[in-house]
Amino acid sequence: MAVMHPRVAGNYLKDGYYPTDEATLSKLARLLVCLPGHHRFLDPCCGEGLAMAQLLREIEGEADCQIDSFGVELDAKRAALAKPRLHRLLHSNVFDTVIGPGSQSFLFLNPPYGDLVGDQLGKTQRAMARLEIQFTRRVLPTLKRGGILALVIPSTSLTPAFSRFLSERLDDVRVFRAETDRFKQVVLLGVKHDQRGKATEQRQHLIEHLTQIGQGERQAGPMPEGVTLYQIAPLSPQPFRFEKVCPSVDELREAFEAHQGLWPTFDLTFDKRSRHSVPRPLKRLSPWHLSLSLAAGQVAGRVVSNDGKTQLLVKGGTQKVQKTQTQVEGDQVVTTKVDQFVPLIRAIHITSGPAFGQIVVIR
Structure with a gap:
């Protein structure tokens, strides 16, 4: 069993999360363009919803580009502030949610940072036992094939194990330094493509490149201006699951008050007059x-x-x-x-x- 370090838990739950600064978000938005069609944007650590709201305002969208925004937030106060800024929001731990696989065209992820502590973690598990890595592993399947990931993490999170994980699932990967250098953050952009089992020279070069940034042997460059690097492709507007699996008592009470369970149809269900009449037999019964x-x-x-x-x-x-x-x-x-x-x-x-x-x- 793995748990969050107490100091990290205190920082994350009390004051703080580490919101992405506006300058970084503005530079990021200029690198993206939204193609015509239906889109879903997901921020699974949305805080007060400010980052997603800014991206929705500043990402260039062509005509007939419809975007629905989704967010998940653990803290109750921040979730209440984010709710009016997004189309749909879940007040929940992202690990207690069900989000349809391949249901999002753009995934913005600025997860909490910190180590996981576990007594029974093996060597391979310890290499991936950081919050930002676990959050990425949890939510990346929600991104559709060809969807765009924007991951904001400390540069030191790019360990050899995490770099290999990213290289197996992303293509066209670029890493830029954030505009605010308080947490030595980088912005990693990539297109989701499952490349597991493809040991190519290009992929090996990507692993080395990301690992060198994580170890400080190479510095990420600034985000360029005046150029579009990624096009966000639309997806099918089919229904998908976006729900929490561990609702609170208050949420259950609110749901029952809204839907009343089966009791509104009590008379229809139990009233004998609503039953179909039994047809008469064609001949005398044996x-x-x-x-x-x-x-x-x-x-x-x-x-x-x-x-x-x-x-x-x-x-x-x-x-x-x-x-x-x-x-x-x-x-x-x-x-x-x-x-x-x-x-x-x-x-x-x-x-x-x-x-x-x-x-x-x-x-």
Whole structure:
């Protein structure tokens, strides 16, 4: 089991998250252009929603470009501020959400930074045991093939293991330094393409390039101006899952108050008048069919027994009994036991007399 370091947890949950500065966002927006069609932009660590709101304002979009924005935020106060700025928002930990795979055309990710602590982590797991890496692994599948990733992380996060992970899933990767150098952040841009199993010379060069930036052997350059590097392609406007799997008590109460569960249709569900009428049989029922109909409760009403007493049929049922048959075959006696289902019909005596109102069983 892995947990967040207490100091990191305190920084992330109390004051802070590390919002992307406006200058970096403006430079980033100028590198992107949105092609005509339907788009979904996701920020799974959206904070107050300011970063996504700025990107929506400043990314150049061609005519007929429709963008729906989605966000996830853990802190309640920040989620409340972000809600009016986005089309849809989940107040949740991103690891407690279900977001349709391949449902987003653009993914902006500025995750929390910090180490994970685990007693049972192997060497390979420890190499990837940082919050920013785990967040990237969790949300990258939501990006469609050919979608654009913008990842804001400290340069030191580009370890050999993480660089290899990115090289296997991204193409056309570029790394630029952020405009504000408080956290030594870099902006990594790439196009999602699954390249696992393709050990090409170009991919190996990318791993070395990213690792050198992470180890400080090479510096990321500034973001260029006046040039468009990536085109965000549209996607199909089909419905997709965007929900949390661990709702709070207040959220459950709000959902039940809004939808009322099944109780608004109580009368429709339980009112006998809404049931379809049973069609009349085409011919007289055989004793076997009659017993099944009685047992199933499909035959009701007044019946008169052979002794002239009248009953009102109430409920049908069946009882499993065992019938024993004995046959003599030569010098041997063969006993066979056969299971049978005997109908049991409960009725109310409605003939005047001492038995009036009693429930009887008709076999």
